Amino acid sequence: MARRSLALLAILSLSRLSVGAQIPLFSSPIATPAKAGPLIEVDAGRWNLSVGRSADSASHLVFDTVASLLQHWPNTHYRNGHNLVPGIIPVGTLMYHGRINQDIPNQPDWFATDPEHSRPFCILWKLPTCWHLTFVTTRPLRVLYFDGSSATKIQGGAMDAQDFVAWNTSRPDWVWEEEKRIIDLCDWGRKYQLDGFARMEMDFEFMLCDFASGSRLVSSIELEPGWDIFPTLQPPQAVGAPDPLPGRGPLARDFQTLQAGAWHNFYPGESRLKLDMTRLVSFYDTDMFPSLVKARSGVDRLQHRVAGLSKEDVQVMHGRLDEVLRDFDGTQSLDSGSGVDWRTLYQVIVDRYADRLEMLQYILNSTDPTAENYSQNYTQTLDSAMYRLQLMFTTYALRTAHPPAVDTGADNDLSWASPVYQYCATTHTSALYPSKSSFTKSEHLLFNALENTNREICRVLVGIWAEGVQAGVHPGLPFQQSDDHDGSVSRWLPMLGRWKNEVDGLMGWLGWSIWLKCRPACGMEEMCYMPTWPWFKMKPPAIYNEGDFGATGYDGDPDPEEEEWRNPLPRCIRRLQPFDWRF
């Protein structure tokens, strides 16, 4: 014990020394923001904290869909995919296929990335045989990935993007024409030697055009067929009724599939597919697809669709796909552009702000009488919020940036904080400016979306922080004893209310699904479940034209409010028996 304290002391004094050694660097005074570094320019017009996001910008949508690629959770909440991304399935990847006989498919067919997702398909015809085939890739397979819940057989837009690739239009009446879809997609992709496509429903899947090329059978085994061969054992009709065949019954089986999908909920998601971000095509690219801008105007993001694509934009889509797929080799280097690791860079931004924004929102929520953390002590809330902001800005708060010593009378003039805003807003991108000449078209889109999104986060947060600094809030120090000694004086309330609106507005604009959580958190025997097709609480409303599929498991009536179908939100379901996704 004593020795450890000594060691600690030694470390402490060492670190004091090293801090001391750095002092000359810091003590050379930075007279004006312009001298703080070549990247800080004073341009109060461009870095005006009151000029924020424009209503037409789709940068945040590009940002969020790109940051969400291959992740089950966000792509289950926002079902309607907006990205087409070429990628490869590397050598040695196992793929699974369930069927009623042991034949090797001789035409395009579907593969699951997890066996829990292919197993249910061996019983679809209710025959007493169940064969499970495992294949391995023998060379990198070139595929095109459709994001969103692109394999869900549901109307409303989840299949739009692939419909446009295959047929130049959205075909809601062909939602169930999967056979036709895969054959037409493979026909279309042949000129680019595409091996297949990747999609997502309760879990990820590959659609492969030719089993004989690039993959090899590893095993073909007959499995115990399970519940479907026993006609008397119907799925339970009553919610909560026990599984008739524990471990092998339909609820256990379906739960397995849902759980396998959930393994890929968050970054990096389903990593058995490697995406080439330098060839990404986004339908949120407003320059490339202007016809969708109007179609989206005033429409809730959950209802954004590719269906509104104009004839001209369909041609643009094919032209761009031709550019990105014509020389898509995938065997040498995956990236055709600058070499920047875009997925990681995007995740850096999400990591830096997801928790912090959520915590700040939680603190500001306490001014709301209906919040779980309601507090009338506004000075305490203010103190706590400013403390959070200071922690965020320790690496951005330039020494020279402080409010004018002399009161200018302009309470809301925060232009002194512009250099902090600029530094925060460009800190992840300015170093890449010299690389821009080697960017592909897709990389320019990725770059701009990232910079604009990060910039808006910084604008809001620096604006709040600067207002706090200007108001003389010093976290941890007592407030000036004036009229606010009891901590509840309403003087602070308007400011806190503004901050709450700003933060709520920013988080709503960003729309990150990582903030959709089960509250309170699920217990050990449960998992937090983002409802996915067709495992909703209730039968689909008629507008989704679901056909008969999945109807067996529901407890009767179609959902009158359609709410969970329209806006899937997480809830806890059991991961120990009795399983039931409906409650």
Ligand SMILES: *[C@@H]1O[C@H](CO)[C@@H](O)[C@H](O)[C@H]1NC(C)=O
């Ligand atoms: C910043 O923008 C606001 C609102 O448009 C404007 O009133 C203000 O003059 C601008 N400030 C500067 C320094 O340009």
Ligand SMILES: *[C@@H]1O[C@H](CO)[C@@H](O)[C@H](O)[C@H]1NC(C)=O
């Ligand atoms: C879709 O449009 C492209 C060009 O706009 C055309 O070349 C192609 O033949 C069309 N495909 C179908 C299935 O109509």
Ligand SMILES: *[C@@H]1O[C@H](CO)[C@@H](O)[C@H](O)[C@H]1NC(C)=O
């Ligand atoms: C803050 O309150 C809003 C409702 O006003 C709620 O939706 C949100 O989840 C709360 N945020 C946190 C982090 O508690």
Ligand SMILES: *[C@@H]1O[C@H](CO)[C@@H](O)[C@H](O)[C@H]1NC(C)=O
């Ligand atoms: C609300 O805030 C108080 C004081 O900061 C804290 O002690 C309490 O745990 C919080 N309540 C909840 C529900 O988190």
Ligand SMILES: *[C@@H]1O[C@H](CO)[C@@H](O)[C@H](O)[C@H]1NC(C)=O
């Ligand atoms: C309000 O919070 C401040 C700061 O935490 C504290 O000093 C003060 O005593 C609190 N006032 C009341 C009435 O609880």
